Amino acid sequence: MKRYITGLVVWFSSVLFAGFPMVENVRFAQRTDGSLMVDIYYDVLDEDGDLLEIIIEASDDHGATWVLPCVSLTGDAGEGVSPGADKHAVWDFHADNPGVSGDGYRVRVIAREIAIDIDGNVYDIVPIGDQDWLGQNLMATRYRNGDAIPNVTDDTAWEILSAGAYCAYGNEEGNTEVYGCLYNWHAVEDVRNLAPEGWRVPTDADWKVLELFMGMSRADLVESGWRGADARVGGKLKSAGTAEEGTGLWRSPNTGASNESGFSALPGGYRWGNGGFAPLRYSGDFWSQTELGTDVAWIRSLYYDGSGVYRHSSNFNRQGGFSVRLVRDKEPPLLLTGIEISPSGPVVPGGTSFQFTCTAMYADLSTRDATAASSWTVTPPEAGVIDPNGLFTAASPYVYTGPATVTVSYEGFTDSADLTIPGTGTMTGNDGRVYQTVKIGDQWWMAENLRETKYRTGDAIPNVTDNAEWAGLSTGAYCAYDNDEILADTYGYLYNWYAVADSRHIAPYGWRAPTDEDWKELEKTLGMSASEANSGGLRGTNEGSKLAGVYHLWRDGALRNNVAFSESGFSALPVYGLGSSALFWSVTECCFDNAWFRHLNYDYSGVARGDDEKQCKGSVRLVRE
Known part of the structure; x- marks a missing residue:
């Protein structure tokens, strides 16, 4: 006797990240040709046009639970599905659930954004603020154009490299599946591009945007060395748990780790400039594509015993091997990192006027004139007045002489400049x-x-x-x-x-x-x-x-x-x-x-x-x- 599943046509919209991708218009029907196959149709939207992983789940209790086996799928299911309308997957219900029949069946479709590199490695996409980051370290062994990146295992050969190369930590390929590859700077800057289309190695400014969103102060952003520990910025980026307790990969104590960002930074170690390897589980170290001088570039490091983020340059110049975490290649938000009043220390004779300016400084090293958009004050008030455009007019020297301070405020930043009203008139x-x-x-x-x-x-x-x-x-x-x-x-x-x-x-x-x-x-x-x-x-x-x-x-x-x-x-x-x-x-x-x-x-x-x-x-x- 033929056995069929029966149930209502249901419509589900499953949203995993911040409104996208969005699944709509889900419908399914079992074929009546005796094959017991189930046709599942749906529409899926994604604002970024990313490839998607489509997960289809089934219920036999009207959606109370979603544990009915549903793995024998073909068509638009699994990894690499493009967004669009009238997507079609076929479920071999009999293969997964032999001899089962009844009613109360439901299906739901979940879409998850993924990125796929040139080698077919699949990465989660993690939205953090206005940015999208990959959820795993890069594992690509080829550039975007298909050219191979040399896998250099010999220490001496690594030390003298002047072109791109990668390796697995400890030259053990099994580590790549967990920690990704380690790349030298030459691979990061290669015009053939490490990243798949639509992605890039982050700039120093990209890292700053991430750090700011995770709670780092604007003052800390522009500093080098340890920053953001008070806000546990590094802890929010690190995966939780410790190797000693069997709950994670980091060495104990993995200070401040909560991974509340979803970034899931792992302690993949790094390779010295001489080809040797630093200990695993102590740190996660990530390239930026922003050079600092001619021989080094900015790096971000997270440590097992710290909750901040260490911003520094490689001591090994271009030879060091570090992890790469990609960010979506879109125009980053303009990140204000500070303001600067100019000039400082002028002598302004009594009764005369002097123009101050305010320059806004951004993470991408650009600047903007913020003079007219800023708030201006002068202390003591009897020293003079300053208008909304930064024009200071000193009081008569017979009213006030001596030091004064002009303060400017813009978008949460302040700066000040001292001036002197001389005892001359x-x-x-x-x-x-x-x-x-x-x-x-x-x-x-x-x-x-x-x-x-x-x-x-x-x-x-x-x-x-x-x-x-x-x-x-x-x-x-x-x-x-x-x-x-x-x-x-x-x-x-x-x-x-x-x-x-x-x-x-x-x-x-x-x-x-x-x-x-x-x-x-x-x-x-x-x-x-x-x-x-x-x-x-x-x-x-x-x-x-x-x-x-x-x-x-x-x-x-x-x-x-x-x-x-x-x-x-x-x-x-x-x-x-x-x-x-x-x-x-x-x-x-x-x-x-x-x-x-x-x-x-x-x-x-x-x-x-x-x-x-x-x-x-x-x-x-x-x-x-």
Whole structure:
């Protein structure tokens, strides 16, 4: 009597990885020609167009269990099936289940992506993040074009290779089935290609994408040596279990191993450059195709006693033999590895603007300008403002001077650059002339001698050139040294005390002629003791040298030869004797006929405090109010 299986036509969609491949429209029917053969039809979709392994399972209890033998299959079943519609497999039901009949039968179709190399070796495909990796180490013995890769077993021959080669670990072919082959760099870089169509040896950037997805910090990505241990990145990539416990292949303790990625890294060992082999079970070592210099390339290593990933280059140059794990040959996602602010350490004068830029750096070594897409801040806030495009505008030097920091943030990365707002600025005099200024301690001083011809009111200051007339003055006047206007370009003008003290003000708004106390404060800022500052005559140690400036204008002597020369930025100039000395008025009277001044001399590094007649000629330096 003929025996048939009976059951409903059922439709199953079986998804193994992230939505693809997808099986649809499954239907089956037993033939009525007496052969008892079962025709199974299905559609299978795969976005990558990979070859598939089609697994067909059967149930005789309405799908409660799927253990009914179903192995005698022909047609579109097993390995190497292409995706498409109306795929057809034939099941010899009688061969697998002789004498069985009944109802409640179901079939289901499972599709699994696989890759097949030139030798017909079959590999699992493991999606990890946006990448697809092969689930086993490469075993190919031929390049993509069919050319053989030499299997070099002799140690000496291996050591001197200048072309591609492979071997089994320990030259024992049985190891290849478990650990794959070991290849030298020449095979990795060969233009004939180790990988089948659609696959490639991973770049250093491909490895970084994988590591980032497994939890490695972006800061660690660009480092060499051990990285990612805190996130157990290596442990997530390693197959679990240990050889000692009979649960795996790694040497104990196989630190952190969980294989939660599905990558299933195995401890396949490696071959030294001299042809010898490192111990098996200690490490899994994988080539990248990214060179580091001319003789070496980046490698990833996983160790039995670590949970990180070791990024390094081969000590054996191109001669080392390492495992190869392929990644799908598609454009990798642009992986940001860091940002860099530029420049660092600029000096930005108060009130001026300076452009900072932010460069985004990616794992493939490309860069992008991220300036406008970044967030910018400056500290302290009183140092100035920075706009969304990285343009920093320093505060007025009279508001803030000193160090500041600009910080940029982009896509989770930050970088910073220090800058300095110098204690220098400008002052516009009553004549409209612009002067350089300098901050010394808490005071702002002119950094050049006054050369004004007007009071603040606009009234002219008389230019008196006759010496006899000058000697009889009791009102303000000015002149150039030796009445030479060309010298005034360098040294400014000389004034009598009456011009300095005139109520119409020789200084513009916000500035004033210094008092004797102003000078004392300056001297103490430069290191003079309070007792010396209050005394008269020659005082101090090197305060005069600190105040002086323009080395070549001073005569050779103790002042300019002191190591502190010009340190303050005050830049006092030796108008008297054109190289010998400088004299600066204060507005403070000493007695009815005299006023306090400060005197610098080429042969003394300190500062003299004295008084002189108000008709004397002296330079003027203003101080900010």
